Amino acid sequence: MALTNSLSTSNRPRKLLIQPSANSPFCVSPSQLQEVTLDPDATNLSRDFSCFAPKSPSDLTSGRTVKEIDEQLSSLKKENFNLKLRLYFIEERMGSNLNVDNEDVIQKNIELQFELANVQKELESKQELLCQAAKVMEIEDEEHKKEISEKNRELCCLKERIEEMRFQLEKDEKDNTREELWTEAFNLDAQRTTSPEMIKKLQATIIDLQNELKQTREEADQLRSIADNAQTKWKHLELQIAPVDALKEELSKKSSIIDSLRRSSTQKNSELHDVKLQLKDIQNLYDSLIVRSEVDQSPSKSNNECGPLNATGQLIPEEVTELKKNHFKACKIIKTMIHKKKDYVDQIEKLQKMVQEGADEIQSLKKKICDMTNNTQFESNKKSIKDKVSELNLTAGWHPSSSIEEFWIFALNGHKTPYVRNLQNTHKANTK
Helix, strand or coil: CHHHHHHHHHHCCCCCCCCCCCCCCCCCCHHHHHHHHHCHHHHHHHHHHHCCCCCCHHHHHCCCCHHHHHHHHHHHHHHHHHHHHHHHHHHHHHHHHHHHHHHHHHHHHHHHHHHHHHHHHHHHHHHHHHHHHHHHHHHHHHHHHHHHHHHHHHHHHHHHHHHHHHHHHHHHHHHHHHHHHHHHHHCHHHHHHHCHHHHHHHHHHHHHHHHHHHHHHHHHHHHHHHHHHHHHHHHHHHHHHHHHHHHHHHHHHHHHHHHHHHHHHHHHHHHHHHHHHHHHHHHHHHHHHHHHHHHHHCCCCCHHHHCCECCCCCECHHHHHHHHHHHHHHHHHHHHHHHHHHHHHHHHHHHHHHHHHHHHHHHHHHHHHHHHHHHHHHHHHHHHHHHHHHHHHHHHHHCCCCCHHHHHHHHCCCCCCHHHHHHHHHHHHHHC
């Protein structure tokens, strides 16, 4: 019974405990059929199972009884059972081997991942080194290009110099050829040998020319010194004029402030005039109210002039209250207008003081500007006279017949300045 149960259960499709891998010889996938047939173990199994393969129907029917067929069926069932047991045990063994292989595969996978991480780190470091090397190569290329450009410039300069030297050599050769032609044409060597007097004359002329050149250089130096002095004087005058310009700017600012103050004062005066007119109107109203109150109080006047009266002959209380209200309002308006008048008067006095101060400052600035301009004119005249004196000294030095003082005093007779007068007096005293 147990065998029959096992056989009946074995005929059912049984689920495998472990799914066969693609590389196992018992894989049923069609892609792995060739590998199973090529496996030597599989070939042995096929050989073992070939003996139990069913025969053709002609073999079964020919010369066989029912008993033989039943015996053959029972033997086949037994062999099938044995084969199923073998398959079961083989699957169990393959399952244990697969677990071991999985652990090995996991360890190998971890090792491979670790190696892959190390390789990636090495690759990143190598890439960084490559980037640094590329940057260094770029910098070296730039420096090399700069050096090449500098060398090219130096080569161009040297080529230009060589061309200039060649041009100069050609020029010198041409000059030498010209000199040779001149000597051949005019026999200068013969004249040199035959006329030493001409040589002396030429030497004397050379000396004279050298002396004249020295004199011209000295004159040029003097002119340069005069020009430098003129530049320094000009700078000094500019420095003196700078505060004058600043004072002028201050004067313009003060004048603008004074104009604004004057405008504000005119506005205040107009406002004050308006206030005065309002005060006059209020005063007139006040006087009229006083007169009206007096009329109300006097019993001798008629009822037509005083207005409507009571039965007792007095004014109506409503009109009395209105008159009191108007009187109170007029008093308030008068007080406010008096205060405003005082404020306007104070503001006008302040503005007048500020205008006076601004005018005083403007006058002082004008005086300063006049003093500065007079000083600058006096110094410029004095310096111009001194420059003329120095120039006349030079011209007097060129005229040895007359003394220097007589020359420039005679030249400055037209200038009537204290400096010139002192010089003339000293000259007269010396002549006496």
